[in-house]
Amino acid sequence: MDLLSNLAMGFGVASSLANLAFCLIGVLLGTLIGVLPGIGATATIAMLLPITFQLEPVSSLIMLAGIYYGAQYGGSTTAILINMPGESSSAVTAIDGYQMARQGRAGTALAVAALGSFFAGSVATFLVAIFAPPLTAIALQFGAAEYFSLMVMGLVMSVALAHGSVLKALAMVVLGLLLGMVGTDVYTGAPRFTMGMTQFADGLNFVAVAVGVFGIAEILRNLEDEHDRQVMTKNITRLFPSREEFRQMIGPVLRGTGVGSVLGILPGGGAILAAFASYTVEKKLSKHPEEFGKGALAGVAGPESANNAGAQTSFIPLLTLGIPANPVMALMIGAMIIQGIVPGPNVVSEQPQLFWGIIASMWIGNLMLVVLNLPLIGLWVKLLTVPYFVLFPIIMAMCSIGVYSVNSNPYDLFAVAFFGLLGYVMSKLRCEPAPLLLGFVLGPLLEENLRRAMILSRGDPTTFVTRPISAGLLVLSLAILVLVFLPQIRKRRDEVFTESDA
Amino acid sequence: MTLSKLMAGLFAATILTAPAFAQGYPERQITMVVPFSAGGPTDTVARLVAERMSADLGQQIVVQNVGGAGGTLGAGQVAKAEPDGYTVLLHHIGMATSATLYRNLAYDTLNAFEYVGLVTEVPMVVTARADFEPADFPAFVDYVKANADSLTLANAGIGAASHLCGMLLMQALEAPLVTVPYKGTGPAMTDLLGGQVDIMCDQTTNTTQQIKAGTIKAYAVTTPERLPLFPDLPTAAESGFEAMQFGIWHGIYTPKGTAPEVNQRLSQSLQKALADEGVAKAMADLGTAPSSAQDATPEALKAKLEAEIARWKPVIEAAGVYAD
Numbered sequence A: 001m002d003l004l005s006n007l008a009m010g011f012g013v014a015s016s017l018a019n020l021a022f023c024l025i026g027v028l029l030g031t032l033i034g035v036l037p038g039i040g041a042t043a044t045i046a047m048l049l050p051i052t053f054q055l056e057p058v059s060s061l062i063m064l065a066g067i068y069y070g071a072q073y074g075g076s077t078t079a080i081l082i083n084m085p086g087e088s089s090s091a092v093t094a095i096d097g098y099q100m101a102r103q104g105r106a107g108t109a110l111a112v113a114a115l116g117s118f119f120a121g122s123v124a125t126f127l128v129a130i131f132a133p134p135l136t137a138i139a140l141q142f143g144a145a146e147y148f149s150l151m152v153m154g155l156v157m158s159v160a161l162a163h164g165s166v167l168k169a170l171a172m173v174v175l176g177l178l179l180g181m182v183g184t185d186v187y188t189g190a191p192r193f194t195m196g197m198t199q200f201a202d203g204l205n206f207v208a209v210a211v212g213v214f215g216i217a218e219i220l221r222n223l224e225d226e227h228d229r230q231v232m233t234k235n236i237t238r239l240f241p242s243r244e245e246f247r248q249m250i251g252p253v254l255r256g257t258g259v260g261s262v263l264g265i266l267p268g269g270g271a272i273l274a275a276f277a278s279y280t281v282e283k284k285l286s287k288h289p290e291e292f293g294k295g296a297l298a299g300v301a302g303p304e305s306a307n308n309a310g311a312q313t314s315f316i317p318l319l320t321l322g323i324p325a326n327p328v329m330a331l332m333i334g335a336m337i338i339q340g341i342v343p344g345p346n347v348v349s350e351q352p353q354l355f356w357g358i359i360a361s362m363w364i365g366n367l368m369l370v371v372l373n374l375p376l377i378g379l380w381v382k383l384l385t386v387p388y389f390v391l392f393p394i395i396m397a398m399c400s401i402g403v404y405s406v407n408s409n410p411y412d413l414f415a416v417a418f419f420g421l422l423g424y425v426m427s428k429l430r431c432e433p434a435p436l437l438l439g440f441v442l443g444p445l446l447e448e449n450l451r452r453a454m455i456l457s458r459g460d461p462t463t464f465v466t467r468p469i470s471a472g473l474l475v476l477s478l479a480i481l482v483l484v485f486l487p488q489i490r491k492r493r494d495e496v497f498t499e500s501d502a
Numbered sequence B: 001m002t003l004s005k006l007m008a009g010l011f012a013a014t015i016l017t018a019p020a021f022a023q024g025y026p027e028r029q030i031t032m033v034v035p036f037s038a039g040g041p042t043d044t045v046a047r048l049v050a051e052r053m054s055a056d057l058g059q060q061i062v063v064q065n066v067g068g069a070g071g072t073l074g075a076g077q078v079a080k081a082e083p084d085g086y087t088v089l090l091h092h093i094g095m096a097t098s099a100t101l102y103r104n105l106a107y108d109t110l111n112a113f114e115y116v117g118l119v120t121e122v123p124m125v126v127t128a129r130a131d132f133e134p135a136d137f138p139a140f141v142d143y144v145k146a147n148a149d150s151l152t153l154a155n156a157g158i159g160a161a162s163h164l165c166g167m168l169l170m171q172a173l174e175a176p177l178v179t180v181p182y183k184g185t186g187p188a189m190t191d192l193l194g195g196q197v198d199i200m201c202d203q204t205t206n207t208t209q210q211i212k213a214g215t216i217k218a219y220a221v222t223t224p225e226r227l228p229l230f231p232d233l234p235t236a237a238e239s240g241f242e243a244m245q246f247g248i249w250h251g252i253y254t255p256k257g258t259a260p261e262v263n264q265r266l267s268q269s270l271q272k273a274l275a276d277e278g279v280a281k282a283m284a285d286l287g288t289a290p291s292s293a294q295d296a297t298p299e300a301l302k303a304k305l306e307a308e309i310a311r312w313k314p315v316i317e318a319a320g321v322y323a324d
Helices: A002-013 A016-034 A041-050 A057-081 A088-102 A104-140 A144-163 A164-179 A206-224 A229-236 A244-265 A272-285 A298-313 A315-321 A327-340 A350-385 A388-407 A410-428 A432-456 A468-501 B003-017 B041-057 B069-080 B092-101 B137-146 B160-174 B185-193 B204-213 B262-276 B279-285 B298-318
Strands: B030-034 B061-065 B087-091 B111-128 B152-155 B177-180 B198-202 B215-219 B249-255
Touching: A002 A104, A002 A315, A002 A350, A016 A041, A016 A057, A016 B185, A041 A057, A041 B041, A057 A088, A057 A104, A057 A206, A057 A327, A057 A350, A088 A104, A088 A272, A088 A432, A088 B030, A104 A298, A104 A315, A104 A350, A144 A164, A144 A272, A144 A432, A164 B092, A206 A388, A206 A410, A244 A272, A244 A298, A272 A298, A272 A432, A272 B204, A272 B279, A298 A315, A315 A350, A315 A432, A315 B160, A315 B185, A327 B030, A327 B041, A327 B152, A327 B279, A350 A410, A410 A432, A432 A468, A432 B030, A432 B279, A468 B003, B003 B087, B030 B041, B030 B069, B041 B087, B041 B111, B041 B204, B041 B262, B041 B279, B069 B087, B069 B092, B069 B249, B087 B111, B087 B198, B092 B298, B111 B137, B111 B160, B111 B185, B111 B204, B111 B262, B111 B298, B137 B160, B137 B215, B152 B160, B152 B185, B160 B198, B160 B298, B185 B198, B185 B204, B215 B249, B249 B298, B262 B279, B262 B298
Parallel strands: B030 B061, B030 B087, B152 B177, B152 B198
Antiparallel strands: B087 B249, B111 B198, B111 B215, B111 B249
């Protein structure tokens, strides 16, 4: 019973008064910065790093981890309330969450997101505890060919994100792919589409694009027509989900947790697919796929769970290999090194107190988040009643500060303005921003891994079908493609039936 | 430049920067620009010394990460900053290599900065996947030469330490391996751990823990002498590869025109930080060591930068790889 004694030790470490306090500070700060649009966990952790040097290593890492998953939590709040996602995962939440808010169901959406996240976070924490080493071994089987096939699957799924015209969704995915090409070519070093500006040498900033096409575009739309917002605040009937809504969210939450846990383990960008994948699964399984994009509960519950599960399991590569899955984790490694702990494959055996303490604190932190956030829902919803002429300049200012804080690059602000306008034009043309963002995120990964796989196989394209995991993923993509287009064929038949019924 | 012009220039510089080095420097917070993302090896080095230097200077040194374009964006920002001693740059060997890798830099590397001193020189280790056949470095050399066209060499992107070391390795062994670039050390190391690529040459900061855990195999170090950390690892020079001697040296710079007094003050503070036991221990854990007090001086850094620009120019031009 190694696991139980290890977990007991972990909880012993994490539930010391000081560590509980640092966990609370972490999740509070995380929620706060998550709620402020644009200000990400990376900037906050970078700023706080010097403070953590004075703390015990365990305490400082518990606090930094708390900021990380607290921000994931807070990020969905802005996505739901003001259509302002700060990360790729909450971009999916914005699709249906914001629609729910517009129907006066903001409270329900927030509660569903909070509860789903808590459940997913708890389950994923135990997965980390039990399966971390074997899961790492599987993750290492993923080479360039496997990642390419995984990204193909992600792109196929992106079509399902659209709730309008499939053609327009495809166009948006392609536009996203093209935007993703801006920056330095990894293999030759040649700058592409940077218009000669070195500030774009590392590509467009994701936060700038997301804040622009979602948030700024939404502000422009609202300024055009104030009427919508009155509906949004006047129709609030309930803050918490009804029993029927609870029943509806069970399936999506369970499936989201599964999808998120699996994808979160892959260090090469698996976690960003989690929310998108869950959305696709829910839309396909739903009896009412037409509700998606118009405020479907499952469209919030599934992706939110997947996103949080992925956030927890993405600690696995960090803790077992010492390799960070994202910039936030890179910072945590920096914090560890300065504390005199060099992360690597031996951290689990050399620093058991640290390893199990962090894992236990994740669960405690998730519990704190749900306890903190449920009572706050009323407050957040009240925020919507703030007059728009006060709210929107604040949002704009916050966004600008947040986007600038990511890289201290003024060109990112020009990008926000440009993508805000683009988003507004897109909404006029009834094109949706979510597929664009997915294309933008997946495009560079797709290209990088395609070219790397081809280099590794000496230009032999059969590498994608002769490697079993890659082949499996491609078959799955094909199956999804069929599933996506099958209903279109079936719909014609259904239309005939409904007409005869009526 | 005639002597009188030089004198006039110096005079002007003295007047312009006079308030900056008024007795009390530093009077406020100092920004240390790190031209790479937070959490990376350079950032870690910067934060280690910044913390101790703050204690000595009595003012907080705040690390600001201005990543992008191989470090040239951050360096460019410091080149344009006020030369008042409140903006400093911590950059590594890339300061010298980007002078050749980038053909349209926004600044003139040798004329845009003043010098504070060297910080550390991180050794490189030639490593391979855990199940790579050769048993020692001589066997490695023979094996790589014999199988050059079927082996892969990973690097963390153009201009990265692993890219520079890879170029040296291929030129020394006369073995044109298949180069596989990655976006950063993390993904490259993941693929080396997973056995997706064969060889990588990288800094001890990134490789030490993996080597100790046996998840990758180490063959040689690029230092003049063996490392205390790995007494059993031979140097490349022991096998006759003298050209494969290099490390990722880090230095602190200020914008051109910063008063010599300010640079001296910073240099003193740097020397104190590097003499600190905690810093030495943290660096030892990463497989490196603080630069000596003689190296942590403006003169030593200036000489290093000039020598390294001259050294890498032909290597990069022979490889024909540019980052623009």
